[in-house]
Amino acid sequence: MGRTLCLRSRPSGELAVGDFEVTESKLPALADGDVLVRNLWLSIDPSVRIRLAESTPRGYSAPFGLGEPLVGLALGTVEESRSPDFHVGQIVSHMYGLRDFAVVRPGSSIGGYGELSAVESSDYPIEWNLGPLGSSGLTAYAGLSAILEIQPGDVVWVSAAAGAVGSIAAQLASLRGCTVIGSAGSDAKVAHLLDDFGLDAAFNYRNGPVADSLAAAAPTGIDKYFDSVGAEHLVAAIDAMRPGGRIAMCGAIADYDAAQSPSGPQNLFQLVSKGIRIEGFRAGSFNHLAPAMREEVGSHLEAGRMTFAETVFDGLEQAPQAMVDMLHGRHGGKTLCRLV
Structure with missing residues (x-):
């Protein structure tokens, strides 16, 4: 039985x-x-x-x-x-x-x-x-490497940055030389992002309009956005995106448990005017990257450069x-x- x-x-x-x-x-x-x-x-x-x-x-x-x-x-x-x-x-x-x-x-x-x-x-x-050596790590790794193609010096925003996927994505982007902004749903999590992950900036998305918080954290805009939330977060990212920016979307958790689906972005023409690329993905499409992910993420965890x-x-x-x-x-x- x-x-x-x-x-x-x-x-x-x-x-x-x-x-x-x-x-x-x-x-x-x-x-x-x-x-x-x-x-x-x-x-x-x-x-x-x-x-x-x-x-x-x-x-x-x-x-x-x-x-x-x-x-x-x-x-x-x-x-x-x-x-x-x-x-x-x-x-x-x-x-x-x-x-x-x-x-x-x-x-x-x-x-x-x-x-x-x-x-x-x-x-x-x-x-x-x-977790970090499985689907969570592969989602983070594929989003940063294959979709966003992050480069040193990029300004990267990671939503849900204290979560299973976001925590790996945020730390990995920072270790690769990016300026990283994280967002989370409590002040305690924000402190964790700053004190334990060493991110350059972080904010609690519940403390006010996401667009205002993002603008304060990244006054000159962002180059890349790792999205697992959607809704208001995606709207804010499009507004803050610099020309030629990229968005990797692995989820839309704001919509999963809501009684009524949140309204979608009304600013999509900026994808045209700024030349922004947005791409959704699932980890299963990038199984070939799993060995490289385990090597890179595993080495950071073992050396104490990354926490989980x-x-x-x-x-x-x-x-x-x-x-x-x-x-x-x-x-x-x-x-x-x-x-x-």
Whole structure:
């Protein structure tokens, strides 16, 4: 028997713990090629919220149905294997998280990321393979390297800079010689960005209009913007962007848990007048960059040049609270659920 986290009721407005339920069911028998995994660490990601709505954006995965087991990135130990490529006791990453046991078939992925794969032994905590050395790190690395093509001297704004992706993006841009501005949702997080990350400027987006705060932090404008928020943040970035600027958009969390979608940018003609390029992306499109990401980010973490925070919840039954707290900003860095 195995437990899974399911959608109990479709959220209306902000997500609530009561929208989920943990159910128990018999695990399916393994077919040829299948692997049974006992999950150890579950990744709690804001993108799951998108699939809890009645409909999802065109081109995205379909909504979860009521009572349907949810999925998410996870790390676990192989308990049984019908695959020649995986053996009992091996640590693997895969996409069938939000449950304590998973029957996984190689080839499954989420947006091109999360295919069943072995986790190489290292001195790093294994949960980092869900954070700075996993999808969070790859999203940050791909956005900076492949989309923004940051260069020393660039003025870069990173939104949600205290979060799992933003914290890596902000520190990595700074280590590459950029002037980096970070934004976050509390004064404590802003202090963290300045004192611990050493960013050049930071502001609390809740303390006033984002455009005004950004203008104060970057009075001469910005060259690059790493966006995971959208809405008012994206509007402010376009206004502050210098000619030829670039925007990398990996998410729009301002829209995920809102009762009513925030209004979109009304200043898009500046993309034309300033020659701005905006590009959306997902980590799964840049799996080929993962080795380079692990080398660069791993070396910074090992040398103490980069820090990474985690907010850890214990037990599958705490996964709903973990997701709600993450969406409300009551977390720091990567949100994880540890199964014990």
